[in-house]
Amino acid sequence: MALIYCSFTPLVVLRLLTVVIAVGSVLKAACTTTASDEAPVSRIAFGSCANQSAPQPIWDAIIKFNPQVFIWLGDNIYGDIKRPFSLFGKQRTIGPWKNVPRFAPSSEHEMQSKYVEAKTNPGYSRLKDKAKVIGTWDDHDYGLNDAGKEFGGKITNQRLLLDFLDEPQDSPRRKQAGVYTSYTYGPVGRQIKVILLDTRYHRDLMSSDGSILGTSQWTWLEKELKGPASALTIIGSSIQVISNLSATTGPLFYLESWGRFPKERSRLFQLISDRQPNFGVIEINWDAVPVSLKFEVRDLNGLPVTGVNISLLELKAKTVGSIADTKAGKDQKHCSLEVALPWLVRYRLAILFFCALAGPFAFQSVPNAAKDERCGTHAE
Numbered sequence: 001m002a003l004i005y006c007s008f009t010p011l012v013v014l015r016l017l018t019v020v021i022a023v024g025s026v027l028k029a030a031c032t033t034t035a036s037d038e039a040p041v042s043r044i045a046f047g048s049c050a051n052q053s054a055p056q057p058i059w060d061a062i063i064k065f066n067p068q069v070f071i072w073l074g075d076n077i078y079g080d081i082k083r084p085f086s087l088f089g090k091q092r093t094i095g096p097w098k099n100v101p102r103f104a105p106s107s108e109h110e111m112q113s114k115y116v117e118a119k120t121n122p123g124y125s126r127l128k129d130k131a132k133v134i135g136t137w138d139d140h141d142y143g144l145n146d147a148g149k150e151f152g153g154k155i156t157n158q159r160l161l162l163d164f165l166d167e168p169q170d171s172p173r174r175k176q177a178g179v180y181t182s183y184t185y186g187p188v189g190r191q192i193k194v195i196l197l198d199t200r201y202h203r204d205l206m207s208s209d210g211s212i213l214g215t216s217q218w219t220w221l222e223k224e225l226k227g228p229a230s231a232l233t234i235i236g237s238s239i240q241v242i243s244n245l246s247a248t249t250g251p252l253f254y255l256e257s258w259g260r261f262p263k264e265r266s267r268l269f270q271l272i273s274d275r276q277p278n279f280g281v282i283e284i285n286w287d288a289v290p291v292s293l294k295f296e297v298r299d300l301n302g303l304p305v306t307g308v309n310i311s312l313l314e315l316k317a318k319t320v321g322s323i324a325d326t327k328a329g330k331d332q333k334h335c336s337l338e339v340a341l342p343w344l345v346r347y348r349l350a351i352l353f354f355c356a357l358a359g360p361f362a363f364q365s366v367p368n369a370a371k372d373e374r375c376g377t378h379a380e
Ligand SMILES: *[C@@H]1O[C@H](CO)[C@@H](O)[C@H](O)[C@H]1NC(C)=O
Pocket: 008, 051, 052, 053, 054, 055, 078, 082
């Protein structure tokens, strides 16, 4: 998917969006929305981190892809105010004499006008005419950088987001605490369920190892996942689910992610795992030219569940992301996606094994960040 709009700082890129995809019986899904006779959905685009004040040429490419559904995964606008780094002067945002925070919330009026700017972008308007647009939020449209449940502007900003998304006035989503929701598309047998989480409204303090989703959203999510099966279930989270980058970047800086709420993350993995035992295999074909390596996950019967063939050359590739390319297609240069969660969640052990094996040989001169990207090919 080359459809992610994220052209900003590495930080933004790192904390990009997360899409979790589960196929078939992996997930049971409830049909809360009316199952309809509509055509099957086969083209979905998603994006995030869209700066309403900057040019957004990406919409042309998205429209060209002709998605039936477009999913906003958060930072749909940059609603809060970002002050420049400043060591001296009246407003000092860093250093020992820091006297103002780097980020500040906007007024309701300012938020509103930013949404107007985003919504009237000609490219986005065209997309809206052609595709169903749905979405959740992240911190900057929630209202404040890295904010959680403590943020006071959340009720107002929930209304503003839902206005932006054209949520009907009588929608229950306008009455609940948080913007989480789900949709089911397509005819029976080919239904796609999209679950959008709210990782802001109920989130405890970052260092608390408390909750991300909060009690009411967990109850809802469990119900959503326990109903009748859909062919495919997609879960969107505005913060990274699998990545554990903070473990390598801390204590210098910490990234927001599920990885920082280990209990909460285990609960999610538990909920979406099918609890089938699997094992990983690595088969090396020394006779092939170039030498190739088959990396597979197999089930109880020894049959492959999923896998990938990699040439040994690729493991040594100079270009970061080459493994990602073989598996996930054309990732945009600065983006990496979490598109293969089932593979990763169910087969985490196998993946770790893969990294451990490949590490010393393949990543020798690759800097840390790149290393992470490759080990977690589908995890960033
Ligand atoms: C958004 O774009 C404007 C104009 O290019 C820029 O001044 C601003 O810093 C950007 N905001 C963010 C959060 O990147």
